[in-house]
Amino acid sequence: MRKPVPDLEMEIVDSLPGFSCRRCARCCTGKVIALYDRDMERIRSHVKERYCERTSTVERALTGARYKMRMVDGGCVFLEKGLCRHYDLRPNTCRRHPFIVSEGHKLVASTCPGVEWSSEQGEGEYRSLSKGIAEKIDLFLDNHAR
Ligand code: SF4
Ligand code: SF4
8 A cells, every 4th residue: 555645755655665776866856865973973984075064943853863965056965977976975864765664654755766666675674774764754644644
């Protein structure tokens, strides 16, 4: 079963579909790429340029993150010619995309062309990567989508 979530460009699903990234960089433009402490530690030990900026009050309420990736001309500051310049350092937000998995919900980004709806996969890795944001998403769904 797939149920759209208003405002989030995501769908609630019963089980995670398959996924194979098409490298379209759609998830690197026009989005809030939330940064958590572990992300900041990983990136700042290797990157000297200004890569982050503060989240707005609304963004913080939704993600729980105080910082997000800096956007330049609508795209992530690490995006260059359609590729991530620091792929090995990318935030967990990027690693788990297009999925957010919590105890309560499984969500899939409806705009990601790499989602393979005809197959299924396990959720373990995505569940661990979703820690932090999953609680906030559950709260959001409690208020908006039930
Ligand atoms: S995760 Fe999805 S949206 Fe992002 S680059 Fe891969 S296919 Fe495109
Ligand atoms: S850090 Fe890399 S993968 Fe993540 S949004 Fe920026 S360019 Fe895309």
